Amino acid sequence: MSTKFKFFISCEEAKHICDKSQYGEASFWEKVKLNVRLSWCRITRAYSSNNNKLTKLVKKSNIDSIEQNKKDEMQRRLQEEMSKY
Amino acid sequence: MPNNQLDPNNWITLYADYLFNYTIVRVKDRETAQDLVQETFFAGLKSMANFKGEASERTWLISILKRKIIDYYRKINSKKGQAEVRINYNADAESEGDWLEERVADGYDKNAEDQIQNEELGLAIEECIDKLPEKQAKIFKMKTILGYDTETICNDLNITASNLWVIIHRARTALSGCLEQNWF
Numbered sequence: 001m002s003t004k005f006k007f008f009i010s011c012e013e014a015k016h017i018c019d020k021s022q023y024g025e026a027s028f029w030e031k032v033k034l035n036v037r038l039s040w041c042r043i044t045r046a047y048s049s050n051n052n053k054l055t056k057l058v059k060k061s062n063i064d065s066i067e068q069n070k071k072d073e074m075q076r077r078l079q080e081e082m083s084k085y
Numbered sequence: 086m087p088n089n090q091l092d093p094n095n096w097i098t099l100y101a102d103y104l105f106n107y108t109i110v111r112v113k114d115r116e117t118a119q120d121l122v123q124e125t126f127f128a129g130l131k132s133m134a135n136f137k138g139e140a141s142e143r144t145w146l147i148s149i150l151k152r153k154i155i156d157y158y159r160k161i162n163s164k165k166g167q168a169e170v171r172i173n174y175n176a177d178a179e180s181e182g183d184w185l186e187e188r189v190a191d192g193y194d195k196n197a198e199d200q201i202q203n204e205e206l207g208l209a210i211e212e213c214i215d216k217l218p219e220k221q222a223k224i225f226k227m228k229t230i231l232g233y234d235t236e237t238i239c240n241d242l243n244i245t246a247s248n249l250w251v252i253i254h255r256a257r258t259a260l261s262g263c264l265e266q267n268w269f
Binding site for chain 1 (some may be wrong): 093094096097098101102105106109110115119122123127130133162194203204206207209210211223226227228230231234241250253255257258260261264265268
């Protein structure tokens, strides 16, 4: 099957492409394949809609995070402070 | 009666981002927010004896953080020179001389209510992320919030790309489920 021109993809693969496309990392061809699957597969469609919703929410919330190296630094300083007690 | 315990060893992993998000909407500056979070942990250590175990660890830390934020605003407002009146339409020199009309708020722009909602949303998301297994939470944050490249994360954490995508997939599925329950 793998040698065959692959136009129909599995649900798992569709989800994977959908995840990638949330980060702008899906190629054009992948998006075409995803859209073909979306046109007939309800499960993929549900997943895709939830996934898009999540991306929008995260973006809308302006949620932020401390970089890992900064966190390590904070942990170190906290540990230092703890040893005083 | 619930008797909660404090464990400062886990504070950074468990609460740093939550406190940080709480702070950043209030002080608008990453550096300051990080410092305030750090100070909150120090203050927490200092007053550990006063913790009665009635509130959860996080609630308790937030109450300290609130005081820290108030203190911060008191401090910057008491500086000399604050009384000086400056008439500046806007702070940056580049647009000096531009008229005020251009600075009128856009009606379609965010209003206060939106902002409150967005803050609550941010904290709701943070809470859901905190429920994920540690590794998933970490990778999801790096990828989605800090916007690191797949390659960078893989090199940093020594995992393969397909590994990363599986973790991201699990995290996203769990998060949508969690938000479905807590937000919508």
